[in-house]
Amino acid sequence: MSTTTATAPAPAPLTPDICVIGAGAAGLSLATAAAAFGVPVVLVEHGRIGGSHLNAGGVSARALSAAGARALAVREAGRFGISAGEPQVNYAQVHDHVRRVVATIAPNDSAERLGALGIHVVRSEARFISRSTIMAGNQAIKARRFVIATGSRPAAPPLPGLDAVPFLTSDSLFLLTRRPERLLVLGAGSTGVELAQALARLGSTVTIVETGDLLSHVDPEAALILRRALLRDGITLHEQARVLRAETVKGGVRLVLAGPEGGADHKLDGTHLLVATGRAPNIEALDLELGGIASDAGGVIVDKGLRTGNRRVFAIGDCASGAGGGLHSTHAAHDQAGLVLRSALFRLPIRTKAIAIPRVTNCHPELASVGLSEAQARRRSAAITILRWPYAENDRAQAEHETDGFVKLVADRRGRVLGATIVGPGAGELIAPWCMAVRKGLTVQDMAGLALPYPTFSEASKRAAMSFYAPLAAKPGIRRLIGFLSRFG
Ligand SMILES: Cc1cc2nc3c(=O)[nH]c(=O)nc-3n(C[C@H](O)[C@H](O)[C@H](O)COP(=O)(O)OP(=O)(O)OC[C@H]3O[C@@H](n4cnc5c(N)ncnc54)[C@H](O)[C@@H]3O)c2cc1C
Numbered sequence: 319m320s321t322t323t324a325t326a327p328a329p330a331p332l333t334p335d336i337c338v339i340g341a342g343a344a345g346l347s348l349a350t351a352a353a354a355f356g357v358p359v360v361l362v363e364h365g366r367i368g369g370s371h372l373n374a375g376g377v378s379a380r381a382l383s384a385a386g387a388r389a390l391a392v393r394e395a396g397r398f399g400i401s402a403g404e405p406q407v408n409y410a411q412v413h414d415h416v417r418r419v420v421a422t423i424a425p426n427d428s429a430e431r432l433g434a435l436g437i438h439v440v441r442s443e444a445r446f447i448s449r450s451t452i453m454a455g456n457q458a459i460k461a462r463r464f465v466i467a468t469g470s471r472p473a474a475p476p477l478p479g480l481d482a483v484p485f486l487t488s489d490s491l492f493l494l495t496r497r498p499e500r501l502l503v504l505g506a507g508s509t510g511v512e513l514a515q516a517l518a519r520l521g522s523t524v525t526i527v528e529t530g531d532l533l534s535h536v537d538p539e540a541a542l543i544l545r546r547a548l549l550r551d552g553i554t555l556h557e558q559a560r561v562l563r564a565e566t567v568k569g570g571v572r573l574v575l576a577g578p579e580g581g582a583d584h585k586l587d588g589t590h591l592l593v594a595t596g597r598a599p600n601i602e603a604l605d606l607e608l609g610g611i612a613s614d615a616g617g618v619i620v621d622k623g624l625r626t627g628n629r630r631v632f633a634i635g636d637c638a639s640g641a642g643g644g645l646h647s648t649h650a651a652h653d654q655a656g657l658v659l660r661s662a663l664f665r666l667p668i669r670t671k672a673i674a675i676p677r678v679t680n681c682h683p684e685l686a687s688v689g690l691s692e693a694q695a696r697r698r699s700a701a702i703t704i705l706r707w708p709y710a711e712n713d714r715a716q717a718e719h720e721t722d723g724f725v726k727l728v729a730d731r732r733g734r735v736l737g738a739t740i741v742g743p744g745a746g747e748l749i750a751p752w753c754m755a756v757r758k759g760l761t762v763q764d765m766a767g768l769a770l771p772y773p774t775f776s777e778a779s780k781r782a783a784m785s786f787y788a789p790l791a792a793k794p795g796i797r798r799l800i801g802f803l804s805r806f807g
């Protein structure tokens with residue numbers, strides 16, 4: 319394996335074809351794919367290989383929420399004629415379960431495996447010293463192409479008192495071996511909601527405080543279903559809250575919220591505080607200006623072809639901002655890595671298609687969307703069709719007592735799929751054909767014509783698509799035609 323450590327005496331500059339900075343979802347995807355084509359690749363990582371994607375992102379969050387889902391299944395087993403009572407949660411073992419899942423996946427991303435693929439891994443922090451060279455420790459790297467994939471980290475808001483109180487973020491929450499008994503969660507984006515719900519199901523008393531609306535980026539009808547689910551989970555929700563300050567109190571943390579007009583302030587006490595108010599790009603250490611690369615608060619500015627102002631440098635993943643960036647998901651990072659590879663290796667023109675990248679919130683019921691929301695589509699044109707099918711009308715959902723949710727499709731007048739929102743069990747899986755539809759310009763008629771297995775949740779998608787024909791079936795002309803044809807036997 320070829321690995322360089324920063325303590326070695328100044329070695330000769332490395333001159334790979336591609337130098338990738340950051341070994342998270344985006345960087346690993348790009349480096350391994352490039353290496354598979356036999357291209358010399360150097361991968362620079364100063365922290366843990368796998369990045370937040372593996373160590374403090376989707377994998378850990380999904381493993382925690384899977385534990386929460388099991389606790390809920392035990393609690394609700396009575397509906398199926400099985401009595402199990404209140405589940406006993408051993409939080410240390412829940413922590414171990416999450417760690418084990420990460421440890422099982424980690425070897426896929428280990429320095430040993432990367433070395434075996436022919437990738438030269440440099441374990442140090444990278445920074446630009448010119449438009450064509452970076453330093454990683456004392457190792458100079460001059461590459462034909464650079465790809466910045468340095469990700470993001472939790473960002474704390476400028477809340478008075480917050481810097482003086484101990485708080486958790488998605489980076490530290492998974493390290494807890496004892497359950498946070500009374501958890502205050504600041505921020506109701508995907509991170510806040512996913513972690514709040516998982517912990518509530520595992521027995522924490524959870525309060526969410528949000529300055530805007532719960533999951534403000536999703537279809538309001540879908541957010542409504544989520545809101546109901548969180549309340550059923552026993553979570554207290556403060557939306558549109560004005561948070562005045564954070565304080566340390568005996569046994570924990572206090573958030574002080576402005577009360578109603580003229581009323582007293584509202585005090586919320588917890589044993590722990592989770593700050594989930596958004597993320598900041600990891601770009602400060604990169605000395606971007608020396609590389610001739612512009613940035614803004616969202617990260618490295620890239621065009622739709624994922625190029626920075628320096629033509630030999632691309633940026634992908636959470637750290638990318640501008641026309642081609644602003645997408646924070648592992649699958650978006652993978653998609654961007656594939657595009658950059660096409661451009662860097664084959665000189666093919668590329669263009670990000672953000673509209674075809676799905677967004678999923680891994681709560682229960684799950685929430686997934688792709689393409690335009692109803693509100694976005696209405697802003698573009700009045701000539702759209704909204705098609706819906708509720709989970710309550712799906713036989714599988716009835717069998718599983720999972721009837722909260724719907725499939726909602728946005729199509730143009732001819733049936734071309736503009737977007738889909740699904741809230742309900744399996745939404746993250748059910749969105750797959752709609753991703754295809756949005757990317758390939760398919761129609762709802764394409765889905766309506768499919769034979770799908772019964773009884774499955776997928777049928778809800780098909781029924782939503784079939785409802786496109788409902789106005790057609792009611793047309794007198796069509797009815798007359800059916801009557802006329804029936805005369806011929
Ligand atoms: C709680 C949570 C749950 C999530 N769940 C999901 C999910 O279910 N599905 C999904 O698709 N997405 C999910 N996400 C988002 C997903 O984790 C990120 O979008 C993804 O990790 C971004 O990958 P990345 O490679 O851009 O960044 P990262 O994975 O953060 O990797 C960046 C790497 O760059 C390294 N680095 C930084 N600066 C330097 C430097 N100067 N030199 C060298 N190395 C450097 C870092 O150490 C890190 O290893 C979740 C995020 C959170 C916080």
Ligand SMILES: NC(=O)c1ccc[n+]([C@@H]2O[C@H](COP(=O)([O-])OP(=O)(O)OC[C@H]3O[C@@H](n4cnc5c(N)ncnc54)[C@H](O)[C@@H]3O)[C@@H](O)[C@H]2O)c1
Pocket residue numbers: 376475477504505506507508509510512527528529530531533534561594595596597645646647677678679680
């Ligand atoms: N399943 C997934 O794919 C997944 C999971 C988690 C995060 N992510 C992605 O990571 C990115 C970051 O997500 P996130 O949830 O960490 O951040 P976010 O920016 O999406 O949400 C943060 C929330 O905190 C609120 N907020 C900000 N300041 C506040 C304050 N002072 N007090 C109370 N509330 C405040 C905001 O109004 C917002 O609703 C997003 O793009 C998200 O899609 C994806």
